[in-house]
Amino acid sequence: MELSLQLSQKQILSQRMQQSVEILQMNTTTLSECVREWMEENPVLDWKEAEPVAQEKNDKLREKLEWLEAADEQNRGYYKVEHEKENESDDWKYGKKTKRTLRESLLFQIHMLPSGQKERSVLSFLAESTDAGGYLEEADLEAAKEKYHLSQAEMERILERFQTLEPVGVGARNLKECLLIQLRAKGASALAIRMAEEYLEELGKNRLQAVAKQLHVKLCEAAEAFQEIKTCSPKPGSGFDESADTGYILPDILVEKRNGELNVSLNSGYIPQLFVSPYYLGLLKSDAQEEAKDYIKHKVGQAQWLIQCIHSRENTLLRTAEVIVSLQQPFFLEKDGAVRPMRLVDVAEMLQVHESTVSRAINGKYLQCCRGVYPLQYFFSKALASGEEEAVSAKQTQQQLRKMIEQEDKKDPLSDRALAEALQQQGIRISRRTVAKYRQAMQILGAAGRKEF
Numbered sequence: 001m002e003l004s005l006q007l008s009q010k011q012i013l014s015q016r017m018q019q020s021v022e023i024l025q026m027n028t029t030t031l032s033e034c035v036r037e038w039m040e041e042n043p044v045l046d047w048k049e050a051e052p053v054a055q056e057k058n059d060k061l062r063e064k065l066e067w068l069e070a071a072d073e074q075n076r077g078y079y080k081v082e083h084e085k086e087n088e089s090d091d092w093k094y095g096k097k098t099k100r101t102l103r104e105s106l107l108f109q110i111h112m113l114p115s116g117q118k119e120r121s122v123l124s125f126l127a128e129s130t131d132a133g134g135y136l137e138e139a140d141l142e143a144a145k146e147k148y149h150l151s152q153a154e155m156e157r158i159l160e161r162f163q164t165l166e167p168v169g170v171g172a173r174n175l176k177e178c179l180l181i182q183l184r185a186k187g188a189s190a191l192a193i194r195m196a197e198e199y200l201e202e203l204g205k206n207r208l209q210a211v212a213k214q215l216h217v218k219l220c221e222a223a224e225a226f227q228e229i230k231t232c233s234p235k236p237g238s239g240f241d242e243s244a245d246t247g248y249i250l251p252d253i254l255v256e257k258r259n260g261e262l263n264v265s266l267n268s269g270y271i272p273q274l275f276v277s278p279y280y281l282g283l284l285k286s287d288a289q290e291e292a293k294d295y296i297k298h299k300v301g302q303a304q305w306l307i308q309c310i311h312s313r314e315n316t317l318l319r320t321a322e323v324i325v326s327l328q329q330p331f332f333l334e335k336d337g338a339v340r341p342m343r344l345v346d347v348a349e350m351l352q353v354h355e356s357t358v359s360r361a362i363n364g365k366y367l368q369c370c371r372g373v374y375p376l377q378y379f380f381s382k383a384l385a386s387g388e389e390e391a392v393s394a395k396q397t398q399q400q401l402r403k404m405i406e407q408e409d410k411k412d413p414l415s416d417r418a419l420a421e422a423l424q425q426q427g428i429r430i431s432r433r434t435v436a437k438y439r440q441a442m443q444i445l446g447a448a449g450r451k452e453f
Helices: 015-025 028-041 055-070 073-087 102-112 117-129 138-148 152-162 175-186 190-198 200-204 208-215 219-230 278-284 290-327 329-333 344-351 355-362 394-407 416-425 432-441
Strands: 045-048 253-258 261-266 273-276 366-369 372-375
Touching (some): 015 290, 028 045, 028 273, 028 290, 102 117, 117 138, 117 152, 175 190, 175 219, 190 219, 200 208, 208 219, 253 290, 253 329, 261 290, 261 329, 278 290, 394 416, 416 432
Parallel strands (some): 253 366
Antiparallel strands (some): 045 273, 253 261, 366 372
């Protein structure tokens, strides 16, 4: 057995450093929740509400209230009624559900149907088995047959009645059946029904000419029938509230245009401002027991580190956002400004930090400007080769590609090769394969799928 010495360097993050990295990666919503948890765990932490960022909104609200107060009796009466309505209940603050779910709607209709107890039970079972799109699985029908001891003919009869419920198309077992239910309910043409029943796959690929030829009808007749099919909903149950939580985005960065200049600020109004309670600091100077002082010192150290990490996060995030906005000024100042090529290393070099720090700072963060809300990662785009002096970003190329497709002749849409050649004429060096990749990323069909007859 031989013994040997080996020197190596390892980077080990302490628990505090790991916490600092975690805080840097948090967005405003997550940090706000964590701050409240930390306050419950650490008694020396105290807080005060952050100053609202959108001061202009408060000024406008104050002006409106002053105007209402100075208005005539009719305005004051109207405001009073509206105020009383708002204060009747606080349910609206918690997203009170006003729409029925698909299952609730189906069960309500079944309850109103003139039918026997057994049939109503089977219909209710099917309603409970219907998915969010309005479809039923064959396994659900088999389960209903076994549970209620139904023959195949009885099951088909009850299913047919179930498919008469609203929304039209509910209870279908596949897309073809769903479309046929809707077409028959609308009184569609026999050609549209036959096309949906026999040529659905060809229609999905927009092979209308081949379908018209096989059916021995004129192309215009097939196109009219195809339009009837397009009016049907592939997911009839999609318009109902399925109690899914709406994913609201709270922006972390606010960009405002003032006097032709861009002002970048943190949306910190939702994060309580932390500080160490003076009461516990006073206990350290008192004649308290040593055990109590040691405990307070430990908690004060934790609190000070948390406050330092939050301040560091705010500083890093704000500096990163300022660099991004400065490099992407055309996007914020011009109505149709495109995103310029920008990499993580570009921002990191300007901030004199590592790329990983920039990556953590922008991860999961959002920016709000006059053009909408965007993830910070949206502004990072690689450069494409261009004949111009200034490189073109991939996002700018995608925007130009989408614009060209929107303006094309739909009766003779451009192929991927034609689009690539058109972009090359504008000085953007791009291959047909890259055009196809960008088109698919934007969920745009190929030339055959975009063709209109």
